Amino acid sequence: MIEGKLVDLVPFEDDFAIHMETWMNEEAWFRARLWERREPHTEDDVKKFIEKMEKSERGALIGFQSKDGDPIGGVIFDHEWQRVRKADAMFFAGDTRYEGTDEHLDGLLMLLRYCFETRNLHRLDASALAFDEVRIDLLRRAGFVHEGTLRQHIRYDGDYVDVEMFGILAEDWPGYEQKVAALDLQPSGIEPKPKPEKKDDKETEAGEAKS
């Protein structure tokens, strides 16, 4: 675990995976994974995605949760290019109640912290659909610099939408502590989701009832 101001980074365990089938079918997911075809994700697709990220040598899927342990979503670094020490930065609030909150922003800041301060990367790339003001605002507040626009790059809801390109260099990053102090992050006060019942628990209970 790496502890942040409003969120902590944790391994993407079952308490996250259990939400992933819902999360990967939300519109927010497709805005975050903007180059992917927008198609329904079955339980099996979700499992394969998580396994792919677990096996990846050039990336990782990391969970981020509120201070009281409520799973919010995931941060991903991917396509790490070792020679240049750069990677693609991706982040999503699967629990859409957190969309655009300071917890969502802190998830992104924690990804930057991990990539720059622990993994010693030199640069991160990020992109957003031109109409996705929430994502663009989060990227800018995190310190990403707008570096250009790919015209009519993605088919989305009947339009060919521009993609805004962003980048941040290690030298742009003041360090997590300074960044958080400057942004004055405030908790949103969103109530934690009820913990879903675990399958194992049910089976145990059923077993006990029988005996």
Place this chain on the structure above:
Amino acid sequence: MLEGLLVDLVPYGKRFMENAHRWANNDSGFWAGMGRREFVTQAQIEAEYREWRESNRPETGVAFGVQTKDGKPLGYFGINFLSYHSRVANLGANIGEPDYWGGGYGTDALLLLLDYAFDTLDMRRVWLITMTLNERVLRQMEKIGFLLEARQRKATIADGVPYDVVVYGLLREEWPGRVAMIDRLGLRAR
């Protein structure tokens, strides 16, 4: 086969593979790989080729070999990856024979590939990236009418120096067609 004035685009088959090892290890790899210098063995090349043959082409991309009009293999030109639903194709190229740089061979190949992307695959946008050190490609982009869409700061390193990576895009309505472009550029068979 796509027939040009100076080159033809043909399937990237065995004749090209026989040269791929040399091309991967010479200066062309440096330019195509934005500063990459690698030591690639014959076995690695063959493994990559097998993997590539088994991948889901042409859903994911299209590879052509570039050869002179008398059949000498020069390198690779192709679509690295594409999206049929966004109708966007990312282009890549490597003229592996340095003697053929600057003679219009790459430009001729690119015009064939653009026609193929727009008219055959019905793409509505093509794009590519290079590093700012690669002035030959920057000039080519200007000449053909690509728009500089993004500049990614220090996104690669070449011989110890960080360079920006530039993204160029061309929309179908900006493409006058191969014949008009040949005329505009004054490209001639020889």
